[in-house]
Amino acid sequence: xxxxxxxxxxxxxxxxxxxxxxxxxxxxxxxxxxxxxxxxxxxxxxxxxxxxxxxxxxxxxxxxxxxxxxxxxxxxxxxxxxxxxxxxxxxxxxxxxxxxxxxxxxxxxxxxxxxxxxxxxxxxxxxxxxxxxxxxxxxxxxxxxxxxxxxxxxxxxxxxxxxxxxxxxxxxxxxxxxxxxxxxxxxxxxxxxxxxxxxxxxxxxxxxxxxxxxxxxxxxxxxxxxxxxxxxxxxxxxxxxxxxxxxxxxxxxxxxxxxxxxxxxxxxxxxxxxxxxxxxxxxxxxxxxxxxxxxxxxxxxxxxxxxxxxxxxxxxxxxxxxxxxxxxxxxxxxxxxxxxxxxxxxxxxxxxxxxxxxxxxxxxxxxxxxxxxxxxxxxxxxxxxxxxxxxxxxxxxxxxxxxxxxxxxxxxxxxxxxxxxxxxxxx
Amino acid sequence: xxxxxxxxxxxxxxxxxxxxxxxxxxxxxxxxxxxxxxxxxxxxxxxxxxxxxxxxxxxxxxxxxxxxxxxxxxxxxxxxxxxxxxxxxxxxxxxxxxxxxxxxxxxxxxxxxxxxxxxxxxxxxxxxxxxxxxxxxxxxxxxxxxxxxxxxxxxxxxxxxxxxxxxxxxxxxxxxxxxxxxxxxxxxxxxxxxxxxxxxxxxxxxxxxxxxxxxxxxxxxxxxxxxxxxxxxxxxxxxxxxxxxxxxxxxxxxxxxxxxxxxxxxxxxxxxxxxxxxxxxxxxxxxxxxxxxxxxxxxxxxxxxxxxxxxxxxxxxxxxxxxxxxxxxxxxxxxxxxxxxxxxxxxxxxxxxxxxxxxxxxxxxxxxxxxxxxxxxxxxxxxxxxxxxxxxxxxxxxxxxxxxxxxxxxxxxxxxxxxxxxxxxxx
Numbered sequence: 001x002x003x004x005x006x007x008x009x010x011x012x013x014x015x016x017x018x019x020x021x022x023x024x025x026x027x028x029x030x031x032x033x034x035x036x037x038x039x040x041x042x043x044x045x046x047x048x049x050x051x052x053x054x055x056x057x058x059x060x061x062x063x064x065x066x067x068x069x070x071x072x073x074x075x076x077x078x079x080x081x082x083x084x085x086x087x088x089x090x091x092x093x094x095x096x097x098x099x100x101x102x103x104x105x106x107x108x109x110x111x112x113x114x115x116x117x118x119x120x121x122x123x124x125x126x127x128x129x130x131x132x133x134x135x136x137x138x139x140x141x142x143x144x145x146x147x148x149x150x151x152x153x154x155x156x157x158x159x160x161x162x163x164x165x166x167x168x169x170x171x172x173x174x175x176x177x178x179x180x181x182x183x184x185x186x187x188x189x190x191x192x193x194x195x196x197x198x199x200x201x202x203x204x205x206x207x208x209x210x211x212x213x214x215x216x217x218x219x220x221x222x223x224x225x226x227x228x229x230x231x232x233x234x235x236x237x238x239x240x241x242x243x244x245x246x247x248x249x250x251x252x253x254x255x256x257x258x259x260x261x262x263x264x265x266x267x268x269x270x271x272x273x274x275x276x277x278x279x280x281x282x283x284x285x286x287x288x289x290x291x292x293x294x295x296x297x298x299x300x301x302x303x304x305x306x307x308x309x310x311x312x313x314x315x316x317x318x319x320x321x322x323x324x325x326x327x328x329x330x331x332x333x334x335x336x337x338x339x340x341x342x343x344x345x346x347x348x349x350x351x352x353x354x355x356x357x358x359x360x361x362x363x364x365x366x367x368x369x370x371x372x373x374x375x376x377x378x379x380x381x382x383x384x385x386x387x388x389x390x391x392x393x394x395x396x397x398x399x400x401x402x403x404x405x406x407x408x409x410x411x412x413x414x415x416x417x418x419x420x421x422x423x424x425x426x427x
Numbered sequence: 428x429x430x431x432x433x434x435x436x437x438x439x440x441x442x443x444x445x446x447x448x449x450x451x452x453x454x455x456x457x458x459x460x461x462x463x464x465x466x467x468x469x470x471x472x473x474x475x476x477x478x479x480x481x482x483x484x485x486x487x488x489x490x491x492x493x494x495x496x497x498x499x500x501x502x503x504x505x506x507x508x509x510x511x512x513x514x515x516x517x518x519x520x521x522x523x524x525x526x527x528x529x530x531x532x533x534x535x536x537x538x539x540x541x542x543x544x545x546x547x548x549x550x551x552x553x554x555x556x557x558x559x560x561x562x563x564x565x566x567x568x569x570x571x572x573x574x575x576x577x578x579x580x581x582x583x584x585x586x587x588x589x590x591x592x593x594x595x596x597x598x599x600x601x602x603x604x605x606x607x608x609x610x611x612x613x614x615x616x617x618x619x620x621x622x623x624x625x626x627x628x629x630x631x632x633x634x635x636x637x638x639x640x641x642x643x644x645x646x647x648x649x650x651x652x653x654x655x656x657x658x659x660x661x662x663x664x665x666x667x668x669x670x671x672x673x674x675x676x677x678x679x680x681x682x683x684x685x686x687x688x689x690x691x692x693x694x695x696x697x698x699x700x701x702x703x704x705x706x707x708x709x710x711x712x713x714x715x716x717x718x719x720x721x722x723x724x725x726x727x728x729x730x731x732x733x734x735x736x737x738x739x740x741x742x743x744x745x746x747x748x749x750x751x752x753x754x755x756x757x758x759x760x761x762x763x764x765x766x767x768x769x770x771x772x773x774x775x776x777x778x779x780x781x782x783x784x785x786x787x788x789x790x791x792x793x794x795x796x797x798x799x800x801x802x803x804x805x806x807x808x809x810x811x812x813x814x815x816x817x818x819x820x821x822x823x824x825x826x827x828x829x830x831x832x833x834x835x836x837x838x839x840x841x842x843x844x845x846x847x848x849x850x851x852x853x854x
Contacts, residue, residue: 036500044498048483051719055482056475071471071687073463101528106713113540117553117577126544126553142714149711150544260498263719284576286533287569290717292478292690 002337003418008426011419018416022369025409030370032406037189037348038397039261039314040321046313047259053300054292070291076283078267082294086267088304089222090251091235097269098278101289104254104266105142108216111250111268112146114281115179115214121247121277122212125152125179134172134181136164138351138379138390140189143182143218147381152179154381159188163195166202173208180214186233187221190351190379190392192344194231204239206248217251221347223311224257226319230346237269246271250278255297257314257348258307265297321395325350325407332411338418341393350393351379352410358417359388365413371406429764430845435853438846445843449796452836457797459833464616464775465824466688466741467748473740474686480727481719497718503710505694509721513694515731516649517678518662524696525705528716531681531693532569535643538677538695539573541708542606542641548674548704549639552579552606561599561608563591565778565806565817567616570609570645574808579606581808586618590626600635607641613660614648617778617806617819619771621658631666633675644678648774650738651684653746657773664696673698677705682724684741684775685734692724748822752777752834759838765845768820777820778806779837785844786815792840798833 006014059071070079077083078099087094100107116126125131133147137156147154155178157168164183172178183203185195195203203215217236225231240246255264268278301307326343329352333339341352354362359376366373374392377383393410395403433441486495497506504510505526514521527534543553552558560574564583574581582605584595591610599605610630612622622630630642644663652658667673682691695705728734753770756779760766768779781789786803793800801819804810820837822830 038500041495044495045486047498048486051481051483051485054478056478058478059472059475071474071689073465073683073688075689102717103713103715109712113544116544117540142711145711149708256500260719261500262498262502262715263717281576284569284572285536286530288530288689290529290690290720292687293717293720 002335003422004337006422008423011423015416015419015423018412018419021412022365022416025412026369028370030405030409032370032398032402033372034394034398034403034406034410035372035374036397037257037394039257040317040397040399042317042399043314043396044260046310046317050259050296050300053296070295073287075291076286076288077279078289079291079294079298081298082265085298085301085304085307086253086269089307090219090253090267090269092237092251092269096237096272096275097267098275098282099265099267099289099294101266102254102256102262102264102293104218104220104252104256107266107268108143108218108252109146110281110285111216111278112150114278115212116150118281120179120212120214121273125212128177128179130177131179132175132177134164134169134178135381136181136183136188137381138190138385138392139182140184140218141374141378141383143216144381156381159191159193161193163188163193163199166199170202170206173206173210173213176209178208179210179212180216182216182218184218184220185236186219186231187224187344187347189220189347190349192342192347192349192351194233194345197234200234200236200239204236204245204248205243206245213248215249217249219251219253220257222253223308224314224348225311225346226315226322227345237271247273250274258310259297259300263293265294318396321400321403322350324400324404325393325395328404328407328411332408333414336415336418339414348394348396350395352391352393352414353389354391354414355418355421356387356389358414358421359385359391361417361420362391362410362413365416366410369409369413371409373410429762430849431764433849435850438850438853442843442846442850445839445846448839449792449843452839453796455797457832457836459797459825459829460799461821461825461830461833461837462799462801463824464684464821466684467744467824467826469744469826470741470823471687473737473744477686477723477727480723497722500714502718503713503715504706505716506718506721506725508725509692512725512728512731512734513680513696516734517646517680517694517696519664519696523664523699523702524694525702525709526692526694526716526721528693529681529683529689529691529720531645531647531679531683534693534695535570535645535679536573537708537712538643538705539577541705542639543577545708547606547639547641548700552639555604555606557604558606559602559604561591561596561605562808563608563610563615564808565617565812565819566609567611567645568801568805568810570643571808583808586615586620588620590615590620590622593626593629597629597633600633600637600640603636605635606637606639607643609643609645611645611647612663613646613658614651614771614774616647616774617776619769619774619776619778621660621772624661627661627663627666631663631672631675632670633672635675640675642676644676646678646680647684649680650735651741651775652738652773653742653749654772664698674700677701685737686724686727690720692721745823748827748830749777751827751831752820752822755831755834755838759835760841763842763845766841775821775823777822779818779820779841780816781818781841782845782848783814783816785841785848786812786818788844788847789818789837789840792843793837796836796840798836800837
């Protein structure tokens with residue numbers, strides 16, 4: 001029976017039982033973390049071969065070996081072999097790819113910084129008064145942090161099962177102060193939604209009032225499937241081309257969740273014009289990124305096929321973790337009418353919507369019993385979830401047994417918080 | 428006899444002989460590069476062991492090994508062992524060090540960017556009208572490029588044998604629009620000058636009209652001696668402390684010319700207040716830099732002593748190259764009164780001053796005969812050497828035999844350009 005049909009007495013009894021259970025958990029002194037989309041130790045291990053992919057022997061003999069120079073300065077936009085792999089992965093020409101350092105977040109931050117100081121094609125954003133960004137919610141807290149850092153006003157747009165609510169987006173872009181939008185098009189953080197072809201089409205054909213409107217296309221989970229048959233997605237640039245809108249999107253990706261989160265390779269894909277603008281800034285910013293690490297990745301993976309095979313290893317570790325959490329949700333929370341959750345086909349998160357007005361309480365209850373969740377509200381601009389209901393679950397980091405303990409506690413806290421909330425009516 | 432005492436006839440004869448010699452060079456079809464401070468292949472080889480310093484075996488067994496986590500996200504300001512090495516090198520407390528990616532230029536660019544957008548302690552520099560930077564000349568072209576990119580007006584100050592002309596600097600800082608200064612305090616690029624204790628003292632005690640004045644202390648050649656007894660230098664922060672001016676300097680360094688130029692580790696040292704400000708930006712910019720590469724450096728060098736030993740290897744390769752160039756200058760140009768040059772005790776450059784008004788001509792003559800020099804003027808803001816006389820010589824990249832050919836040609840071109848110039852008087 002759904003909780004909302006419980007009378008006061010039944011709720012009191014339920015609460016008393018849940019509190020007992022909760023205290024039992026508390027006494028276990030758990031110390032578990034489901035807060036960040038961090039690969040676990042088991043996942044890190046599958047990429048250890050990367051550490052042996054290049055050695056001094058690669059430079060032993062052949063002075064004509066062109067890779068010799070990868071140790072030196074130069075090659076600002078990255079080594080060609082690595083560019084080619086990213087070009088195939090992103091389905092864009094090699095000339096439209098720049099391969100950089102270890103962090104795509106850094107590349108996005110730098111790009112927004114460039115827009116603020118020197119513009120994305122028109123005047124510097126900073127000289128255009130208060131500017132705004134469209135932020136699909138729930139979304140990625142680090143995107144919101146960049147906007148907040150630069151005082152870019154964030155306007156939330158709901159995520160649907162097909163991607164951002166495009167009716168709302170199409171309305172918002174009529175405002176010339178709206179300069180851009182953050183998107184995680186595939187296995188969105190945290191909902192796991194992959195934008196539908198229709199959503200991408202509507203996005204690509206947009207004619208925003210601001211000519212310098214830019215979509216930050218954060219393709220962080222481009223090949224991060226949790227099942228054999230993951231979601232498929234066209235290259236956004238192929239769709240943009242139909243409308244001559246290639247300049248509107250800057251795409252970012254990285255191997256952070258393919259090789260090592262701390263020591264991967266990040267890349268940008270963009271139109272000729274945008275690549276030129278970005279390179280003109282980069283050429284002042286640095287002499288070049290770490291080409292040896294790019295080369296290391298090329299030698300380890302060889303090609304896109306090598307990467308796809310490698311992703312199977314990650315999947316074999318991740319899929320059971322996601323399944324364990326979703327099963328527990330089904331078993332513990334199913335039919336109670338107090339929560340809904342996603343069952344994503346890829347990415348790193350499960351998005352859990354608890355009873356309105358209880359997400360913070362669930363976070364606190366879990367924290368006090370030793371389980372760290374992503375801070376409630378983090379998936380919304382300014383850290384404020386207007387309905388106080390969304391919690392981002394990151395199942396990747398803990399081993400399965402710990403994950404199960406944490407999920408059991410989480411379910412209990414979801415119930416307890418809902419019960420408390422419902423009892424308020426009778427006060 | 429000095430050229431200036433030659434009469435017209437003697438100059439004509441000289442020119443005719445020099446042109447013959449020059450044409451002989453030209454016919455050789457040389458293709459040599461003395462333009463950038465790039466280590467040569469021989470120098471790269473001495474760091475090849477870095478590529479074997481960490482392998483998958485480091486992660487084989489011990490789950491309690493704290494380095495395990497270096498593969499994952501986290502540790503924004505760098506791994507502790509690496510911070511400790513830089514702290515000792517820079518003679519500052521570990522808490523005042525941030526260890527980052529592969530490029531100190533990138534760190535300087537990012538810091539100036541931060542100052543432009545959010546300020547260095549007061550208002551954003553970009554909101555303060557036209558701001559200015561003091562640039563000791565001749566200096567480093569990539570510093571100037573950052574100023575130019577952001578429209579920061581550059582004011583040249585002459586380098587003396589003790590460092591920047593401090594009388595001029597002390598005058599300039601009375602202008603509140605003067606917000607900062609670029610310095611390469613040790614083995615300055617390109618003069619090789621190490622700032623004298625007196626210069627550092629006068630700099631540390633400055634009270635600029637702009638409270639948000641910042642010195643970019645680019646300590647790129649901190650241990651890059653060319654002789655057993657290199658220049659010694661105190662930590663600038665120890666001197667600043669005497670005046671309570673620790674916030675005025677941000678120090679940068681890297682292993683670009685210690686390990687690999689393309690794949691080293693860069694670091695920042697700064698006051699508590701500045702570190703906090705920089706970290707507050709970095710925490711939005713990235714989740715962390717490449718900790719595995721930091722760890723690779725720690726394992727390869729172990730400690731400062733290991734680095735100092737390693738620098739001997741570089742020295743053994745570099746010193747003969749510098750000696751070859753300086754000897755050639757002495758032999759070919761000595762006593763002619765048409766050029767002066769430095770004989771640095773460290774760093775990567777020889778600064779050659781040719782006859783006024785002939786640097787560009789020397790550059791062209793060399794270029795047309797197949798030797799690439801740093802563009803004449805590059806060592807001055809906006810690429811304009813007002814006396815058209817300075818040429819930065821980078822002896823590190825070519826092998827010694829090629830270097831000698833290039834230097835012979837260079838000397839010839841210096842003579843030819845001077846001869847042409849002197850003949851103008853008779854026209």
